[in-house]
Amino acid sequence: MSAPRIALSDEARRMAAELTALRREIHAEPELGRRLPRTQRRVLDALDGLPLEIGTGSALSSVTAVLRGARPGPTVLLRADMDALPLTEATGLPYASRVPGVMHACGHDLHVAMLVGAAGLLAARRTEFAGSVVFMFQPDEEGTDGGGASAMLAEGLLDASGGTPVAAYALHVSANRLPFGVFSVRPGTAAAASDGLRVTVHGRGGHGSAPHRAADPIPAVCEMVTALQTFVTRRFDIRDPVVVTVGLIRGGTKRNIIPDEAGFEATVRTFSTEARERMREGVRTLLTGIAAAHGLTVEVDYHDGYPALVNDPAEAALAARAVVDLFGPERCLEPAHPTPGAEDMAFVLERVPGTCLMLGACPPQNDYVTAPQNHSSQAVFDDAVLPDGAALLAQLALRRLGVRDEPVSPA
Numbered sequence: 001m002s003a004p005r006i007a008l009s010d011e012a013r014r015m016a017a018e019l020t021a022l023r024r025e026i027h028a029e030p031e032l033g034r035r036l037p038r039t040q041r042r043v044l045d046a047l048d049g050l051p052l053e054i055g056t057g058s059a060l061s062s063v064t065a066v067l068r069g070a071r072p073g074p075t076v077l078l079r080a081d082m083d084a085l086p087l088t089e090a091t092g093l094p095y096a097s098r099v100p101g102v103m104h105a106c107g108h109d110l111h112v113a114m115l116v117g118a119a120g121l122l123a124a125r126r127t128e129f130a131g132s133v134v135f136m137f138q139p140d141e142e143g144t145d146g147g148g149a150s151a152m153l154a155e156g157l158l159d160a161s162g163g164t165p166v167a168a169y170a171l172h173v174s175a176n177r178l179p180f181g182v183f184s185v186r187p188g189t190a191a192a193a194s195d196g197l198r199v200t201v202h203g204r205g206g207h208g209s210a211p212h213r214a215a216d217p218i219p220a221v222c223e224m225v226t227a228l229q230t231f232v233t234r235r236f237d238i239r240d241p242v243v244v245t246v247g248l249i250r251g252g253t254k255r256n257i258i259p260d261e262a263g264f265e266a267t268v269r270t271f272s273t274e275a276r277e278r279m280r281e282g283v284r285t286l287l288t289g290i291a292a293a294h295g296l297t298v299e300v301d302y303h304d305g306y307p308a309l310v311n312d313p314a315e316a317a318l319a320a321r322a323v324v325d326l327f328g329p330e331r332c333l334e335p336a337h338p339t340p341g342a343e344d345m346a347f348v349l350e351r352v353p354g355t356c357l358m359l360g361a362c363p364p365q366n367d368y369v370t371a372p373q374n375h376s377s378q379a380v381f382d383d384a385v386l387p388d389g390a391a392l393l394a395q396l397a398l399r400r401l402g403v404r405d406e407p408v409s410p411a
């Protein structure tokens with residue numbers, strides 16, 4: 001077995017121009033949801049020529065690529081999401097989105113470029129490891145059409161190499177929250193479960209001047225919205241937080257008409273299975289009770305979204321060591337709290353131990369604390385992080401496959 005010629009991070013740096021060009025092409029032509037034909041084409045073109053076994057999805061534009069090492073051995077999975085968000089870009093960047101109403105505002109364009117980079121780095125080292133690496137290019141992380149990771153799992157993602165992966169890793173860039181180039185990884189729960197609540201209260205419409213002859217759903221909806229906040233504060237342990245945000249209320253057409261029905265929608269974030277189950281059951285009891293108290297009926301549609309993202313403690317520790325060894329201790333943080341955001345890598349991590357890391361990508365000349373955050377039309381992600389992101393993903397796979405002799409580049 002020959003030792004690698006140069007450090008992984010130096011080799012990744014040589015790919016910077018290529019990865020930046022790929023990222024900017026994807027950024028300029030963002031796509032939404034499960035069907036990302038142009039993005040998929042770019043991934044396939046970028047992987048062309050590498051010694052990979054490539055498969056594409058049926059229900060979605062996914063790409064699954066398998067790299068086999070010198071000898072059979074365990075499988076490690078590396079994941080990038082590829083989809084954009086429904087908003088119009090307002091960054092004014094030269095490579096800004098050319099598609100009105102669609103923008104890579106969560107940095108998934110960088111994830112794709114970093115994973116392509118990792119595939120190149122690992123392909124060059126494939127004689128040095130035993131086992132396989134599965135590269136998962138996933139549409140629809142943002143849940144536009146219902147969650148790309150679970151769809152890829154349903155299409156056999158974990159059988160791609162012939163052996164279930166022993167570990168899975170993903171990297172997510174942040175436009176704020178972290179200084180440029182700093183990684184963060186949290187053992188245990190790192191992101192919330194995200195569920196949806198859709199409520200319709202049925203009453204009996206009538207004249208606004210004579211509510212006693214009608215059954216007005218509007219006051220009941222108002223009561224439900226505030227009762228949900230009381231429910232959160234009185235029925236859940238403050239050390240196991242819950243967020244319920246009603247982001248939409250509907251009902252009525254005119255001020256003197258009592259409508260037949262009214263309703264609202266909420267997002268529900270929980271961090272534990274117990275809180276999630278208590279919420280799912282408790283919400284129904286609470287809202288049915290309020291409706292009944294006013295002589296109304298209610299339909300409660302509680303939709304299970306993404307589960308909480310749980311990083312395996314051993315895998316999170318391995319990832320933190322890899323960051324420290326490659327880039328130094330000042331570039332590795334452990335966040336004190338999980339994020340109330342959600343991430344559908346959680347579905348993969350329910351089946352395979354692994355970890356998701358964050359990487360600060362706020363341009364260093366900007367203040368990362370006040371910078372526009374992910375999902376803002378003004379979010380800016382600096383592509384100078386691409387080589388380090390690619391190097392880290394490759395390093396995680398190599399370490400998990402037992403390659404420990406990577407030379408360390410001086411920081």
Ligand SMILES: [Zn+2]
Binds near residue numbers: 106142374
């Ligand atoms: Zn996002």
Ligand SMILES: [Zn+2]
Binds near residue numbers: 106107141172
């Ligand atoms: Zn994202």
